[in-house]
């Protein structure tokens with residue numbers, strides 16, 4: 534990778550699968566029989582806040598029993614040694630990249646360990662259960678909700694992501710099905726701006742045809758092999 538200066542790495546649920554966190558669309562990707570598309574919407578939150586809060590409480594609680602895997606650790610090593618620009622854009626809401634030591638990263642779909650005030654927009658660190666109607670310390674409203682980007686809501690940091698992709702020499706996608714936009718469209722943007730593109734995934738994804746190279750296998754093997 535000597536000719537490459539600026540890197541953008543997109544990660545999805547597949548990078549956390551070997552840590553024991555379920556993916557969304559694979560076998561067992563349902564939660565209490567619900568598809569993420571049915572629970573992860575403003576309509577579901579309004580209609581059944583208990584269900585939606587319970588969905589994210591369960592996933593927040595699961596974080597305590599999992600640890601980063603070799604793929605997270607390899608990306609963290611890359612982050613500490615890479616002298617060019619580097620941005621890890623994760624669709625994941627777990628904290629495994631951070632716990633592995635990654636710093637130049639952002640969560641475009643929100644974070645389990647954060648709560649969002651629906652009244653004032655404040656994002657506050659949160660661990661443990663988040664009941665509907667919890668009070669916001671910033672504005673006092675009983676309006677805290679999971680700090681999760683639902684379907685139909687704008688992902689975080691889109692301008693920053695698009696600028697990074699536009700100046701990337703290499704765009705790498707790891708562990709994502711390419712089912713959800715705008716993340717699934719980043720590879721097309723990268724190619725438009727002339728970046729090389731590489732996909733590391735367990736199986737071919739909806740976006741594989743857009744990548745110049747796709748390597749198939751578990752992230753815990755493919756990512757260290759690529760980084761090191």
Ligand code: BV8
Nearest residue numbers: 545546547556557558624684685708709710713714735752
């Ligand atoms: C928006 C929250 C606009 C957090 C999530 C029709 C066409 C195009 C787009 C749309 C459309 N209809 C609606 C849309 C837009 C919609 C969308 O894309 N829908 C899809 C379903 C068609 N997108 C949105 O609504 C987005 N917002 O567009 O806003 C807007 C504009 C202006 C103003 C306001 C709004 C918001 C999308 C975010 C939704 N939130 N989750 C959470 O609950 O976790 S999405 C959810 O899916 C997760 O975030 C997840 O990250 C994401 C993608 O899933 P993956 O990470 O890829 O996981 P998946 O299970 O699918 O795949 C895992 C992969 O890993 C597989 O390929 C598997 O093979 C691989 N794997 C498994 N094990 C391993 C492995 N790989 C390596 N190693 C292993 N061991």
